[in-house]
Amino acid sequence: MSDTPVPAIFYGHEDENPQNLFRNVEHYIYLNCITNEATKVIIFSTFISAGSEADSCGREEHIRAAMATVIAQKSKLEFQKELLALRLKDDKVGERITAAGVSMWSHLHYHSHLQKLVHDLGVANTPVFIHQVREALPRVIRDLTSPAPADWDVFLDKIKDADINIIQDKARWENGENEKAQNVRITILENQQDPMETLRLQMQCALINQLMQTPVVAMVAPQTRMYNTAQLSQNNPSTR
Template sequence: MAADNNKMFYGDGRAGDYNPHDYIKMIKRGFVTRANVSEANKVELFSLSLAASSEAEAWFDGLAANEKATWAALEGEFLKQWPKEAPVVKTAQDLAEEMMMLEMCEDELGRKLEVDGISTYEHVQWARKMRPLCVKDTSGLLIPQVRKKLPRPVRNLVQGTFTDWTAFLQAIRNISITDLEDEIEKEKRLRSHDAALQSPTAPLRAAMAKATLATPSAARTYPPSGPTIRRVPAPLTSIPQRLATMERNLPPHHPNTGAGQTAYAKQVVEYKSRFGDLAQPNEFRPYPLTPGTQPLDAGACYDCGQHGHVAKDRQGNPTCPTPQALPEPERRWRSIAGYIYRLGRPNNPPVEIRYVATSSSPLPFYDRDTDSYFIYEYDDEQGKGQGSSE
């Protein structure tokens, strides 16, 4: 009750003063705890909680007798002097900005937190804070962007595509602390790998430690006028293994129909959500193929995915009539997959692309998601030579 509270009401907006409407509520709670409080006692209890020589006391003393004869009259005058301000209503844009700014503290993952006297975990507390922010994103459009900002251990444990915030936040709350600790430990090991790879010689040392000798393929013969073939360093994982891995992980290639386009769009969203926009496609994470294009093993143009031409002529000049028809990750993936198919299936019949030259990076690449090293063929260039390469 106000009369028993040492804190007084000043009414001038100073730091630490009561909010006027919280003050009124406190006074009225005091009335409830006492039985048969008269109107005069209510007014007196109110006046005794006003700070001496304050703006609030000066206002009270200046009221006419009838304005403070009853509690109803006094409360009415109080609300005129200190009217309630309308709350600021956040727009959908305001909430979206707050959603993108809400960070899940990676350093606190897996540790118990004490929030309002209740033990919880960082990922559960994050979901609690996110819940009131996502109410206006009814279609879940921001889920992929928000998910991308989560720490890698949490992203790895929340798989699949979500269009509903309730399901997405519940999936985060349901993360097992044991599984999360395992992912955190895995992330620490990956970062140790990254730190070691900063040394100029570290990639080669690590690659040699993991390297195995691949069985040499049978020598190929070419006509005297045939092209000169440049040798490519063998990948640290053998080509047959890479081919088997690729064919096992290939996503469905959808037809160019309305349903196919919708399914393809979902594949692209899921790919970016799982691996990020900058992820290098490979046999462990093959990029979805555009509906209506040719399969990877059909010898189609890498730039547009269609038959009848190649991406570049013998001099390296672009010849594809629609060189930007496919997304850049798909063009890169078709190049890498073409290399794997050519060396993984050496006895395939000739295809329309008569010559394919490969230029490779001599340094191994460490793939964080598969804990493996590869020598990637970044540019598998198509061009016409002087005869069939097979």
């Protein structure tokens, strides 16, 4: 951070341009990889001379307008992230939900939220990000929209004007198909033998066959010799 050029202190004099202050501080924050918003505010305030004319001119219109421009520019990315992260859950399609005390169909609540984000992002008249948003929709709603709408207004109108009866019919059919597919998968898994268990049984059978084919070596019991006591006495001098 010591190698980064430090912005000059802003006093709010007539020959000072507030835009230069914003630009220099933004550049300083970027070079130092500062992402925490509270830290940014603190750093910004350190480059304004305390008790100077800048303390009062901060309330003037040209400073407020410049600040609003900077804030709006920084918010674009946040609006974009929120737009691409917005989801309509599959299990809520065709159902009513309550938001802020108001009951409405889930796709209309989604439409309202999406429309606001598009307006805040300023892309209502362009087809930017429509493809990504459409692909993230549940298939029931996605099939009711155009794959290549001219702009956001066309896309949003398709969602808003969708017939709830058609949505519910499609949702019921979709849920039924998903349940059938899930039951098929469960049946396959139940009928499918565990491959590790199969391997274990094969090894067990091979070991048994090997043991059965190995010749058995007979154990010969030690033979006991029988001696003639009389003969031993004759041959042993100590017994005479």
